[in-house]
Structure formats: C-alpha cells, structure tokens
C-alpha cells in the first residue's frame with residue numbers, strides 16, 4: 095500500500111459534528127487523503143462539500159464500495175448500522191475504522207473480526223478518547239507506579255436529564271443507555287488494567303424517562319484476575335453527581351473531576367487543553383497532595399497510528415478484538431442486571 099491512502103467518511107451527522115471530525119482528522123494526516131463523504135441525507139453531503147471543497151459525495155454506500163480510489167472507510171453512523179456496514183465495506187475490500195460503540199453485541203463483533211480476517215483488511219475501533227489529556231496523564235501516573243498497585247477504579251458520568259438526540263434514545267438503534275459513553279469508560283478501564291476480566295455485575299434502572307427506550311441508569315462492576323475492581327456508571331437520573339475518576343492504589347489515589355476534559359466537538363481536531371487532577375501519594379502515614387496538569391489532548395495521533403499500521407505494519411491503534419472486549423463487558427452487565435448473578439465474558 096502506498097501513501098496517501100484514499101479515505102471516505104460514511105455518516106456526516108449533525109448531532110456531534112463527528113463526521114466532520116473524522117474528515118478533519120483524515121485531512122490533517124499527511125499520509126491519508128479524504129476522497130469522499132457519504133451520508134443518506136443530501137443536506138449533510140452538501141454540508142460536507144462546503145466544509146471540504148473538492149471531495150466526492152455519495153448518498154448510497156454502494157457508490158463508496160465501487161470507488162477504486164477509496165481504500166479505507168470510517169463509519170460514523172448510528173450504532174445499529176456499524177456491523178452491517180462494516181461487513182459490506184470489508185467484502186468490497188475496504189479497510190474499516192468503526193466508531194464506538196463498535197456494534198450492538200459480541201456476536202456482531204465476532205462477525206466483523208472474522209470478515210476482516212477473511213478479507214485481509216484492517217478493522218479498527220475509534221476509541222479516540224484514550225488520547226484525552228486527563229486520561230493520558232492518568233495512564234502515565236498509573237504506569238509509572240505513582241499510586242502503587244491499582245485495586246479500585248470508579249468512573250461516573252451523566253446527570254439528571256432526558257436525552258433528546260433521536261436514535262440515541264432508542265435501545266434497538268443505540269444498544270441502550272450504556273452504549274453512548276459506556277464504551278469510552280470501559281475502554282479506558284480495560285486499557286488501564288493489565289489483567290483478565292473474571293466477572294461482571296450489572297445494575298440497570300428504568301424509572302423516570304418512559305418516552306425513551308434506553309435505560310435511565312446503567313452500572314457495571316468489573317472484577318479482574320489481579321483483584322482490581324472497576325465501577326462504571328452512566329446515568330440520566332443522577333440528581334447528585336460524583337467525580338469522573340476516582341482511583342485507589344496501594345500508595346495513593348487519583349481524583350479527577352474531568353473539568354475541561356470533555357471533548358469539544360465544535361470543529362476542533364483536539365479537545366481543549368488545561369485542567370488538572372488531584373494526585374495523593376502516601377508513604378506509611380505521611381500523605382502529600384499535588385494538582386497535576388492534564389497532558390494535552392492528542393486525538394490526531396489515533397489517525398497517524400492508522401497510517402503507521404497500513405503503511406509500515408505497526409499495530410492497529412485499537413483492534414477489533416479489543417473493541418469486542420468492551421462490548422463483552424456492556425453485554426455481560428446487561429445480562430447480569432437481568433439474572434442478578436455475576437456474569438462471565440467470552441473474551442477476558
């Protein structure tokens with residue numbers, strides 16, 4: 095394969111400008127070239143043309159599959175379309191980057207992984223938020239041993255509001271309440287804890303927002319073979335909040351309110367910089383506290399990683415197999431919420 099690699103973005107939606115973000119990341123990566131944007135809605139492809147003059151636009155994915163200049167597609171469409179579109183793209187010989195949530199079930203993830211293997215094409219999941227500034231600092235501190243051995247992680251987000259965004263409210267299309275922010279949080283946890291998952295407990299609540307089919311609150315407790323337990327909660331009925339991150343280790347802890355760590359979709363290829371987290375370190379009973387600045391957000395690095403993989407054989411930035419572990423946790427949490435039992439995951 096030779097640079098520049100021809101790319102098409104499928105899905106140029108208005109809700110988070112995320113099709114724009116993919117097109118902008120591709121355009122900012124010298125070895126990638128934005129060839130086309132496809133969306134079912136012609137108003138959206140007209141918007142893409144204004145944003146990226148000179149590109150081709152399509153309103154039917156079969157035209158993307160037939161375009162010989164497109165070698166890679168990124169799928170920025172609703173969750174329920176990810177698996178079927180990825181299978182079609184791979185069958186047409188295209189490499190695939192798929193947005194989170196990778197798909198709606200482990201069974202779908204496995205189909206996607208096998209299709210990529212059969213077609214000898216890349217399947218990468220867009221877990222870009224590993225490149226958020228606060229997460230990059232957390233990863234660096236944890237890996238550097240700043241708080242000793244991590245045994246407890248809490249991650250929580252949301253608030254008290256009825257989600258308004260179209261298909262995101264419909265469980266059959268979105269996958270449910272856990273599939274919007276949950277994939278980011280579970281990916282962070284699995285990326286941070288170098289251990290196999292031994293069990294998942296889930297607690298789902300449907301109590302207040304009856305006009306939508308998503309759950310109001312979803313929570314997963316993930317137990318790892320090394321003894322670490324992670325507690326991930328997404329809520330739209332949390333009248334009282336808690337920090338985004340609370341991490342405990344044998345020699346300290348990290349507290350992060352996530353202020354200024356939220357992604358900023360308004361036509362920026364990097365999230366905002368700034369913000370800091372509280373690092374507490376303990377030596378016996380001696381304790382010290384320090385506010386540590388976030389690192390910079392470096393989302394474009396993900397796309398350089400895609401080019402490095404396709405052109406020079408570097409590892410896929412986030413493989414389909416890793417993405418499937420994330421979906422496995424979401425699925426096991428839902429099963430556990432129904433059975434009341436600890437559930438295992440098929441891919442630890």
Ligand SMILES: NC(=O)c1ccc[n+]([C@@H]2O[C@H](COP(=O)([O-])OP(=O)(O)OC[C@H]3O[C@@H](n4cnc5c(N)ncnc54)[C@H](O)[C@@H]3O)[C@@H](O)[C@H]2O)c1
Pocket residue numbers: 104105106107108109110111112113132133134135138153155169170171172173175193194195220222223274357
């Ligand atoms: N990684 C992140 O931080 C992040 C942030 C926001 C959204 N996302 C993800 O991006 C994806 C899209 O979300 P969104 O908020 O942009 O949604 P959206 O509804 O704004 O956009 C989806 C677009 O896809 C188009 N579409 C649907 N089916 C299609 C098809 N078969 N062919 C062509 N176009 C089709 C729709 O017309 C729409 O314009 C989701 O997976 C979402 O979770 C990720």
